[in-house]
Structures are given as C-alpha cells and as structure tokens.
Amino acid sequence: MNDILEQLAEVLAQRRHADPATSYVASLHHKGLNKILEKVGEEATETILAAKDAADDVEGQRQAVVAETADLWFHSLVMLSHLGIDQRDVLDELARRFGVSGLDEKAARPSDQ
Numbered sequence: 001m002n003d004i005l006e007q008l009a010e011v012l013a014q015r016r017h018a019d020p021a022t023s024y025v026a027s028l029h030h031k032g033l034n035k036i037l038e039k040v041g042e043e044a045t046e047t048i049l050a051a052k053d054a055a056d057d058v059e060g061q062r063q064a065v066v067a068e069t070a071d072l073w074f075h076s077l078v079m080l081s082h083l084g085i086d087q088r089d090v091l092d093e094l095a096r097r098f099g100v101s102g103l104d105e106k107a108a109r110p111s112d113q
C-alpha cells in the first residue's frame with residue numbers, strides 16, 4: 001500500500017474516538033455520517049469545478065485540482081473509517097480489477113445489470 005495512505009489510515013483510526021475539540025477528524029465523526037457525506041459531496045463538486053477550470057486553462061487551476069482531489073480522497077477515507085471499512089479493501093478491489101478492461105467487464109455482465 002502507498003506509504004502515506006498507510007500512515008494516514010493509522011492516524012484516522014486513532015482519531016475515531018479522539019476529542020472533537022482538538023481534532024478535525026474527530027469533529028467529523030462526532031457530527032456523524034450525514035456531515036461526513038456532506039463533505040464528500042462538497043469536495044466532489046469542488047473537484048469537478050476545478051477540473052473544468054483547469055481544462056479551460058484558468059491560471060492556477062491545475063494545482064487546485066490536486067488540492068481538491070486530495071480533499072475528496074481524504075474525506076472519502078474518513079467516510080470509510082466511520083463505517084468501519086478498511087481502506088485496504090478499496091485498494092484490494094482496484095488490484096482485483098487491474099488489467100481487466102472496463103469494456104470487457106461490462107460486456108461480460110448478465111444482461112439485466
């Protein structure tokens with residue numbers, strides 16, 4: 001697993017029951033799943049807007065895409081942690097899919113999916 005993801009997973013697990021007054025991650029858990037999902041949605045929208053600006057060559061927006069994507073990934077990791085889902089399960093799923101063309105996989109699905 002990527003080193004920073006591994007380190008971040010450890011910190012996120014430690015923050016699961018930390019003091020919301022001193023930890024942003026703990027404050028999200030304290031506010032609950034709806035607040036975490038709101039942040040995921042907000043960061044997804046901000047990523048899309050930055051990506052559209054980057055495609056239009058708006059100055060500084062390539063770095064904004066990086067920053068917004070980091071916010072989106074970070075809040076998605078907090079969501080997984082809140083649900084008790086190990087982020088390695090997501091990496092394992094990507095590994096399982098690796099090398100399987102999305103077009104081939106879709107064509108092999110039963111016709112009702």
Ligand SMILES: N=c1c2ncn([C@@H]3O[C@H](COP(=O)(O)OP(=O)(O)OP(=O)(O)O)[C@@H](O)[C@H]3O)c2ncn1[C@@H]1O[C@H](COP(=O)(O)O)[C@@H](O)[C@H]1O
Nearest residue numbers: 008011012015022023024025026027039042070071074075
């Ligand atoms: N990677 C991050 C990270 N990325 C983004 N953020 C925070 O995510 C928030 C998102 O920005 P917004 O402007 O949307 O936040 P906001 O306006 O305060 O949010 P709302 O009040 O509007 O909901 C900011 O407070 C950022 O600082 C992060 N906060 C923490 N981490 C990691 O999590 C670790 C634990 O953090 P704490 O729990 O705060 O100790 C840190 O050491 C970092 O490694």
